[in-house]
Amino acid sequence: MRAAGVVVILAMIAGSSCRADECASFSASTMKANGAVAMAKWRTDYPSMRLNPNDQQPWEAINFRTKPADYMNAVLGTAKSSFKIADRKLVGTGQEEWWISQWLDYGFSGREPLMGLTKERSPDAKDLSKTSGDKYQVWAVGFYNRPGAAVFGDVFAEPCDPSFPVAIKFPFDTASVKFLFTDASPDEVTYLQGAPEYDAFIDPVPTGSGPPGHPANTRSIRTLRLLQVDISVRDRRSTETGWVFGTFVWRGPPTGDKLFDNLVPVSLQWGNDPGVYNNAIREGWTNPDLLGVTYGWDERPTMGFNGRANGPADNIRSSCLSCHGAARTPRASIGLLGSSFKIADLTDPMKVKAHVDTWFQNIKAGQLFQSFEPAASALDYSLQLEAAVVRMCQACQFGDLRGPTPKVCRATGFYNRPVCNAPVETSLRERLLSLVPPPRQ
């Protein structure tokens, strides 16, 4: 009897000293897929130590205003030794200096198991290329480097009850990299011809005009190709916003490692060009070599709004910084972008002015977008943190997270009762979750 008691106490001590990196009272991860396929192994063992502030990152030697492509390649270079293609999947080395976010593995756009991809906006016809259709899916996985992941370590120190300060602040030298894949046909998106194929456990096609989500149980293994790679950097030289965002496209014919060696810089921005109502963009850059490849036709004259930065998968009404600058929880009532703007409105100066003045302000790192509407937390350009809060609170609401309600769900008003719901009947849950759009609109 006595010996057994000692064992129990020792087990408790051991248990409390090592931090769980996932929430134990949550059992509905979309990564599990009923054990149908193997699960990607990405790191969530967030580092507690930040980089020595004297460490030099390779991009710090490069002026992003005058050498945007070189700057972008220097940032991407820090990821190159960490990721490769193996067995039709994007994988890490196991010791890669890149970490994923908690709580993106729930709901209809929740992480699929094979590569940990979340479901993104389905591009409109002619977004990806002059001839692309609108029945395609985009799925993505994003990572933070060590300084950024240390912030995730603070936020998710208690994974079932994360702590969100009034304003999240990522340290200088935080970088994030995000890989976006599509099932679009290389016959229509010709720059993808010859691209390596990847397997992911995703929704059936078509999805373009259907409901925002499909029940996770209709997912199956399908073929994707890498389309776009996004980067973001917290850079002290960006006096406009504190951040620099840019993107690459995978452009054939295949060469080298067929992963990084095929990535061509598309666009970069450090500011939103507030008050600029024409195409005279000064706080960003778009690669002129891609005219006619990723932009330059009637439906997509530019990458982002009036020449601001964006990638092929992105909505031309927005820019990287306009969408990410709106990161806060809860979201502002106007959302992340002005989706009602019509491309035909580009010729209407009043409509252009209203759109620019609303969406293309320079929000400083840590500042709250639409600050007249109170928020529980300003999220410093991290839309993954925003999605994580929403999904965790939905899991609590639908009974897939048990126990006390996470504090942030009450502070945001997403779910106000002190204890998470008992499990909700499956068909009701599926109906409710299907109302939740995929994050990147």
Ligand code: HEC
């Ligand atoms: C219309 C909104 C929107 C636009 C435009 C947009 N993003 Fe995002 N982005 C999101 C959302 C939502 C997420 C989080 C969910 C996810 O990862 O699927 C995200 C995630 C990311 C991440 C992962 C880090 C994080 O916490 O947010 C990076 C890096 C990123 N985007 C870079 C870019 C770049 C670079 C561009 C422009 C080329 C861009 N994004 C344009 C909505 C947008």
